[in-house]
Each structure stands twice: as C-alpha cells, then as structure tokens.
Amino acid sequence: MKKPNKILNHLKKQIQNEKKNNQIHAKITYIHENKIHVSLKNPTKIPKNTQIITHHIKGIITKNNHKNLEIKLTKPHKFRLHDKIIIKNIQNETITHKLEKIVSQIENNQLNEDNLETLQLLQTQINPEYDTNITYYNHKLNKNQNKAVKKALQTSKFHLIQGPPGCGKTYTIVNLIKQLHKNKKKILICSHTHIAVDNVVEKLENIADDDILRIGNKNKISQNNLKYTIDEHIKKAPEYSEIQKYKDKIEDIKSLTNKSSINNDPLIIDNNCESIFSRLFRKLLPTNNKTTNYINEVSYDENSIYELECKISNIENSLNDTIVRNVSIIATTVISASSFLIENVEFDYVIMDEASQVPLYLSLIALLKCEKFI
Numbered sequence: 334m335k336k337p338n339k340i341l342n343h344l345k346k347q348i349q350n351e352k353k354n355n356q357i358h359a360k361i362t363y364i365h366e367n368k369i370h371v372s373l374k375n376p377t378k379i380p381k382n383t384q385i386i387t388h389h390i391k392g393i394i395t396k397n398n399h400k401n402l403e404i405k406l407t408k409p410h411k412f413r414l415h416d417k418i419i420i421k422n423i424q425n426e427t428i429t430h431k432l433e434k435i436v437s438q439i440e441n442n443q444l445n446e447d448n449l450e451t452l453q454l455l456q457t458q459i460n461p462e463y464d465t466n467i468t469y470y471n472h473k474l475n476k477n478q479n480k481a482v483k484k485a486l487q488t489s490k491f492h493l494i495q496g497p498p499g500c501g502k503t504y505t506i507v508n509l510i511k512q513l514h515k516n517k518k519k520i521l522i523c524s525h526t527h528i529a530v531d532n533v534v535e536k537l538e539n540i541a542d543d544d545i546l547r548i549g550n551k552n553k554i555s556q557n558n559l560k561y562t563i564d565e566h567i568k569k570a571p572e573y574s575e576i577q578k579y580k581d582k583i584e585d586i587k588s589l590t591n592k593s594s595i596n597n598d599p600l601i602i603d604n605n606c607e608s609i610f611s612r613l614f615r616k617l618l619p620t621n622n623k624t625t626n627y628i629n630e631v632s633y634d635e636n637s638i639y640e641l642e643c644k645i646s647n648i649e650n651s652l653n654d655t656i657v658r659n660v661s662i663i664a665t666t667v668i669s670a671s672s673f674l675i676e677n678v679e680f681d682y683v684i685m686d687e688a689s690q691v692p693l694y695l696s697l698i699a700l701l702k703c704e705k706f707i
C-alpha cells in the first residue's frame with residue numbers, strides 16, 4: 334500500500350504548531366520552597382490544576398490571573414529569582430509525542446494493515462464496502478436510524494452518520510454500541526469533550542458496570558459515570574485487600590515517623606512511639622531482628638515505604654492490564670485515548686460521537702487503534 338503522504342504532511346504541520354503553542358515563556362518573580370510565581374511574556378488561559386513540566390520538573394498550576402501564574406512544583410528545584418523559564422502543558426506534550434510516534438511509524442512502514450487502510454481512506458475518501466448479508470431492525474429506532482445502525486454493522490471499514498442537531502445521532506450510536514456489545518466486540522467510545530463522552534456512557538444503562546471502563550480525570554467525569562473509573566474497578570478486584578494492607582502499613586510508618594519527629598532530639602523516642610515501633614517492626618521484620626537505634630529505624634522506614642509503594646504499584650499495574658483486557662467498552666476523550674492504559678490495546682470498533690468537532694490529527698490517536706470506525 335502507498336504511504337499516506339497527505340496525512341503525513343498534515344501531521345508534521347500539526348506537530349510543529351503544537352510544539353510552538355505549547356511553550357509558555359515566563360520569568361520567576363517569587364520562590365518559596367516548591368511554590369513559584371512567574372510573570373508571563375504573553376498572557377495565557379492555561380487553567381488551574383493543569384499539570385505542567387518546566388525544565389524537567391513537573392508541577393501543577395495553582396493560580397492563573399492571566400499575566401501571572403502560581404505553580405506548585407512536585408520536587409525540589411534549583412530555580413532562582415528572575416530566572417527565565419519555559420512551561421509546557423504535559424497533556425499537550427503527550428499528544429505531540431503520540432503524533433510523533435505515528436509519524437515515525439508511517440515513515441518506517443511500521444503501521445499494521447488496518448491502520449494503513451484507515452489513513453488511505455481518510456486521505457482519499459474512498460467509500461468502504463458493505464456486507465449486505467448483515468441485517469438489522471430495532472422497533473425503537475426510526476427508519477433512518479435503523480439504516481444507520483445496519484450500515485455501521487455492515488461496513489468493512491467505516492461509516493459516517495450525519496444529521497441535523499437533535500435528530501437522534503447519539504441515540505442511534507448508543508443503540509449501535511449495545512448491538513456491538515451483544516456481538517462481543519471490543520469498543521472504544523470517544524469524543525472531543527468529557528461531557529460528550531459521558532452523555533453516551535450514561536445511556537448504556539443495561540450493560541454491566543464491570544464491562545465499561547471510563548478513562549479520564551475524575552474531576553471531569555460525570556458523577557453517574559465515576560463507577561466506571563479504573564480506581565473503582567480496582568476496588569472490586571480480589572487483590573484490592575492486599576493493596577489496602579500495604580497502604581495501611583505505609584500510613585502506620587508515616588504516622589510513627591511524624592510522632593517521633595515531634596521530639597527535638599531524634600534519639601529520644603517516647604513510650605507511645607516505641608510501642609508503635611515495636612508493633613510495626615514485629616509486622617515487618619523477621620522475629621530475630623532487633624531494633625538498634627532511631628537513625629537506622631528512620632532510614633528503614635523510608636526504604637520500607639518505598640518497597641511497599643513498589644508492591645502496590647506492581648499489583649495496580651497488573652490489575653490495570655487485566656481490567657483493560659477484560660472490559661468490552663472503554664470510553665474516553667480523544668486526547669485521553671493517548672493514555673498509557675490503552676497504549677497497546679486494539680479495538681474492533683471506535684465510535685466517535687460529535688466527530689465533526691474533533692480535528693483530524695487528534696482523531697488519529699483513537700482511529701489508529703481499531704479495525705473499524707463509526
């Protein structure tokens with residue numbers, strides 16, 4: 334198959350734009366520990382709570398009054414007052430990396446047949462083929478809606494459902510999703526905003542909760558759909574009790590270290606702390622190990638917290654893989670389709686509601702994960 338050069342050039346242009354637009358030039362005007370204030374060369378609308386990265390240090394925007402930002406950095410830094418810095422939105426960085434990966438895959442002929450066909454069709458606008466042996470009728474749908482679902486089931490590659498506002502496009506694709514789910518297909522539902530994604534997911538009331546995963550920032554997901562987030566799936570897994578056990582241990586260690594640090598002299602441990610120490614050490618250490626002195630104990634605490642966190646993260650990673658593999662329906666914005674959670678997941682269908690609102694280059698993040706798209 335020929336290389337999709339039109340799309341390749343379009344992607345390269347978009348990457349350049351993304352890179353240029355994702356550079357906020359700023360000057361540090363205040364520093365207090367990990368909090369910095371910066372004045373901006375050009376005002377930006379970057380919202381509060383956006384995760385950013387500046388000179389390899391991550392942070393979060395805590396205030397934006399248009400010309401000045403307040404940023405909380407996640408770790409110690411070497412910035413000084415009046416330093417000029419460049420701030421980048423992490424999500425935009427992720428998108429750029431994802432697009433660069435797609436460009437590299439196209440250039441090095443690493444795209445699979447399905448994806449190559451998707452790009453060819455998008456740039457040439459050739460109509461797909463339809464398998465007319467597949468029939469469909471649902472008495473809840475009107476004539477055109479029935480036709481749309483039937484065509485979507487029959488298509489060899491993609492089907493476009495168009496119509497004026499309020500004519501029932503979302504209603505139709507919800508029906509289609511239910512039908513595909515019955516046919517045991519793996520589906521990615523996506524759209525340009527969280528609201529649009531949630532609007533579809535909320536209508537999937539007859540599908541089991543365990544079969545839907547909603548990926549995205551919890552603050553932006555509708556209340557009704559929070560039950561589908563990865564955290565809620567993890568809570569239902571049998572391994573969750575183990576995670577909880579490790580989290581409790583970490584809390585024990587932290588509260589113990591805090592209590593001990595109330596003493597000015599680190600070698601003095603009050604009775605209360607000592608009893609917690611011995612309780613904890615009985616849990617964590619082999620019985621023949623004796624505590625030596627506070628310094629050793631504190632460093633042991635830090636190591637054990639790290640070890641426990643690693644254990645939690647190992648269990649969570651393996652659970653993430655299992656959940657993502659087992660659910661039939663995953664729903665996310667096109668941007669969050671670049672999430673590491675579904676980095677290597679292939680879908681039978683990608684269903685994009687309000688697709689006209691999604692720029693082509695962003696839609697590719699989702700479309701290159703599927704065999705067919707609607």
Ligand SMILES: Nc1ncnc2c1ncn2[C@@H]1O[C@H](COP(=O)(O)OP(=O)(O)OP(=O)(O)O)[C@@H](O)[C@H]1O
Pocket residue numbers: 473474475478496497498499500501502503504505
């Ligand atoms: N066949 C149908 N039977 C019953 N109600 C329907 C049917 N089709 C659409 N509706 C209802 O009509 C309303 C508008 O439908 P819907 O939101 O699906 O339209 P839309 O084309 O997606 O609109 P928009 O362009 O604004 O996204 C909804 O309340 C929906 O439940």
Ligand SMILES: [Mg+2]
Pocket residue numbers: 502503504686687
């Ligand atoms: Mg709609």
